[in-house]
Amino acid sequence: MRCPPLLLRMEISRPNVKGYNVFWLPVFLAWIVLAAIFLALLPLIVFVALVALFFGFGKSVILFVPLVCNCICNLHGMEINVESRDRIMVLSFR
Amino acid sequence: MSDNQKRILDMLAEGKISADEAQKLLAAIGSGGDEPKSTPPRDAKYLRVVIYPDPDSPKSEDVRKVNVRIPLSLVRAGIKFTSLIPADASGQINAALKEKGIDYDVRNLKPEELEALIMALHDLEVDIDNGKEKVHVYVE
Numbered sequence: 001m002r003c004p005p006l007l008l009r010m011e012i013s014r015p016n017v018k019g020y021n022v023f024w025l026p027v028f029l030a031w032i033v034l035a036a037i038f039l040a041l042l043p044l045i046v047f048v049a050l051v052a053l054f055f056g057f058g059k060s061v062i063l064f065v066p067l068v069c070n071c072i073c074n075l076h077g078m079e080i081n082v083e084s085r086d087r088i089m090v091l092s093f094r
Numbered sequence: 095m096s097d098n099q100k101r102i103l104d105m106l107a108e109g110k111i112s113a114d115e116a117q118k119l120l121a122a123i124g125s126g127g128d129e130p131k132s133t134p135p136r137d138a139k140y141l142r143v144v145i146y147p148d149p150d151s152p153k154s155e156d157v158r159k160v161n162v163r164i165p166l167s168l169v170r171a172g173i174k175f176t177s178l179i180p181a182d183a184s185g186q187i188n189a190a191l192k193e194k195g196i197d198y199d200v201r202n203l204k205p206e207e208l209e210a211l212i213m214a215l216h217d218l219e220v221d222i223d224n225g226k227e228k229v230h231v232y233v234e
Contacts, residue, residue: 002167057180059177060177060178060180063177063178064178067171067174067175067178070171070174071168071171071172071175073171074165074167074168074170074171075165075168076165076167077139077140077163077165078163078164078165078168079161079162079163080160080161080162080163081159081160081161081162081163082158082159082160082161083158083159083160083161084158084159
């Protein structure tokens with residue numbers, strides 16, 4: 001499994017104006033918080049998954065967390081560039 | 095036609111070799127000879143979605159230009175979510191696909207079909223023009 005992106009680069013500039021502001025946001029902090037929440041809720045998730053198995057959708061509950069982790073780990077290289085009349089914003093996961 | 099192929103055909107015309115021998119020689123040349131090999135699949139990594147204002151539209155100044163680069167690995171990971179689609183929702187999707195002439199169950203998407211789907215994206219290029227803005231989707 002790949003390492004999740006650690007930083008989010010946010011670049012804000014204005015059209016036809018030299019210079020731009022760059023912010024490096026530490027998204028790895030969000031992953032740490034999410035991991036802590038996941039660990040705290042793990043007993044509940046396991047219980048819900050066991051109960052859900054009797055109702056036929058236990059597989060969905062069990063698979064949801066690894067699939068979300070897989071998506072987060074593959075965010076590397078994702079880039080969003082929005083350009084309006086007065087502002088240009090670029091977000092990219094590093 | 096390459097020189098080797100011409101030489102074999104000349105030898106066949108002169109009666110130096112039989113038709114079977116000529117066929118074998120031509121096949122041997124074709125498998126490893128001077129013919130250009132087929133191009134390998136492109137190493138595409140990203141799905142690009144670009145939305146830009148239509149320059150001919152009077153409202154084009156109100157439209158923001160958006161350029162999104164999505165890693166294909168994320169697309170691959172996202173498609174795996176199809177296994178979590180509830181049965182009733184997948185039934186609606188299947189019905190919509192059937193309306194378009196595609197008889198397929200989205201819940202039965204296998205890993206090898208997933209790879210084929212990603213490979214098919216390499217040849218994808220979609221242009222949408224609604225009069226106000228244009229959308230261009232392609233793989234790079």
